[in-house]
Amino acid sequence: MSPHIRALRLVNFRNYADATVLLSPGLNVIVGDNAQGKTNLLEAVSFAATGSTPRTSTESEVVRWPAEFARTEMRVVLGDGARGDERAVAVGYAPGQRKRLTVDDVPAESLSSYAAGGAGVRTVTFFPDDLRIVKGAPSDRREYLDGLLSTLRPSYARAVAEYARAVQQRNQLLRRIRDGLSSGKTLQTWDTKVVDLGTRVLQGRAAAVGPLGDFFGSAMRALYGSEKAGMGYSYSAPLEGYCEALTEARDADVERGTTSVGPHRDDLELLLGGMDLTTYGSQGQQRLATLALKFAAREYVRDATGEDPVLLFDDVMSELDGRRREYLAEYFQESTQAVISTTNLEYFEEELLSRSRVIRISGGEISSPADSSGKRDV
Ligand SMILES: Nc1ncnc2c1ncn2[C@@H]1O[C@H](COP(=O)(O)OP(=O)(O)O)[C@@H](O)[C@H]1O
Ligand SMILES: [Mg+2]
Structure with missing residues (x-):
């Protein structure tokens, strides 16, 4: 047991x-x-x-x-x-x-x-506010995915945290370059670091979305109906070519003072019969999809660890x-x-x-x- x-x-x-x-x-x-x-x-x-x-x-x-x-x-x-x-x-x-x-x-x-x-x-938790995973911003869906993978691998949790810090520091540098306080040459070091950490995050997510999407599909079948549900991952820059995309975006990034490509700008797509649930789902479909995401997380943990997580479901x-x-x-x-x-x-x-x-x-x-x-x- x-x-x-x-x-x-x-x-x-x-x-x-x-x-x-x-x-x-x-x-x-x-x-x-x-x-x-x-x-x-x-x-x-x-x-x-x-x-x-x-x-x-x-x-x-x-x-x-x-x-x-x-x-x-x-x-x-x-x-x-x-x-x-x-x-x-x-x-x-x-x-x-x-x-x-x-x-x-x-x-x-x-x-x-x-x-x-x-x-x-x-544990896998469900709180009524989790509806935002389906309805809310891309960051809510990234948090769902990153949270799940972090409970399986501490090294992934560290990569996510270090990546976020590296992007923040790069953003600071971008603004200094824009304001003439730093030279553009210093950017290369940060770009290398950002790509290195970002790649680890992307690899973790890319490997998870396929099986997690299948589990989500089965859960939706049980909870909602026969229409096929699944997941997709929407890249701001693909894994192959991530480094090039970051370099290409440099001038625009300096101008805006933020990093425009990388896993912190990606989204997890939740699909039902080919329709994007975030944009087009009815309230009822979105509620059941939230629940199905939690069921999928449970299956994913079970598959990865051989152990059933404890379910904590609120109201x-x-x-x-x-x-x-x-x-x-x-x-x-x-x-x-x-x-x-x-x-x-x-x-x-x-x-x-x-x-x-x-x-x-x-x-x-x-x-x-x-x-x-x-x-x-x-
Ligand atoms: N840090 C806190 N210290 C004392 N009481 C708190 C704190 N945070 C929340 N509460 C109280 O907890 C109660 C709500 O508990 P909650 O678990 O949300 O209730 P429910 O049974 O409806 O789920 C409220 O009365 C609120 O004032
Ligand atoms: Mg309550």
């Missing part, structure tokens, strides 16, 4: 002062009224597993007001869960300071290695019709572990709930009936 999370403790995380939740393999349903902390709890699971929040770029938001730090502690059952096969991981975070990540009390090598399996589990049922709800419920039940949130337990069949763990949330307090049954503590 793939690894799964057994327990999680949240300290000063969002609206949780100090709360512990036990999770089971299979389906876990978080239920509670609005604004009680369901989304926050799912965010915390992801934070514990990756060391970062997928929800916001202003990470300091996760610290419970007015505390000064947040902390998550998590117990992961590895393999088939034979005794002793457990990993204890923790993330300590105080805004402005280096994060403290530990694996069995030993500091993690880096944030990227922690996120790429170091914590013992990988996914409310937008769906009965048939799709049923499909999803089965899908979650059959996964190694899924943690999903809902305001309404009636979306689930009694029989399914009897085989699942139901976690009740109210005002940042967690109660799950099984917690008092003498199970081990975190």
Whole structure:
């Protein structure tokens, strides 16, 4: 069996002062009224597993007001869960300071290695705001792709970060050249660096889009219908000829003070029956495509690692019709572990709930009936 999370403790995380939740393999349903902390709890699971929040770029938001730090502690059952096969991981975070990540009390090598399996589990998250992957800007789709590949390879995560820094520095230099503060000769060094790092990013993405597109197609078939769905990658400069394209764009780049070609300007195309879902998709098609992208990510991780990632899906049922709800419920039940949130337990069949763990949330307090049954503590 793939690894799964057994327990999680949240300290000063969002609206949780100090709360512990036990999770089971299979389906876990978080239920509670609005604004009680369901989304926050799912965010915390992801934070514990990756060391970062997928929800916001202003990470300091996760610290419970007015505390000064947040902390998550998590117990992961590895393999088939034979005794002793457990990993204890923790993330300590105080805004402005280096994060403290530990694996069995030993500091993690880096944030990227922690996120790429170091914590013992990988996760695939769905938050309602993820609709922007389909609907939003190219950067949202690049983030989806880069995020997925980063959970598989820390070296890819580093290449993405270093590439972004190199482009920024090149842009600064372009503006200095434009303003007569630097000579054009200095550009060559940066161009070489940008192309070197950019090529690594492009190679990673190019290798992923084919299989990921197939998984996306199958997921859309199951969720939407028989029309063929797939992915394409839209290059601002092709892999072959990237260096030449960057050189060619030099004068224009100096004039504008930005780098106009490279993986930071590319887009991931999402297609349904040959139509671009971003531009032409209906709201319903875009919603299902968002979900299908998450299903595709799960298959991709499974294919690459041989392990099923933990699914963290926020409020996914409310937008769906009965048939799709049923499909999803089965899908979650059959996964190694899924943690999903809902305001309404009636979306689930009694029989399914009897085989699942139901976690009740109210005002940042967690109660799950099984917690008092003498199970081990975190
Ligand atoms: N950093 C924070 N400190 C304290 N409370 C927070 C923080 N961030 C969010 N909250 C509170 O969390 C609640 C929302 O929780 P959320 O998980 O989004 O609810 P829901 O159950 O509807 O998903 C709000 O009441 C909000 O004020
Ligand atoms: Mg919510």
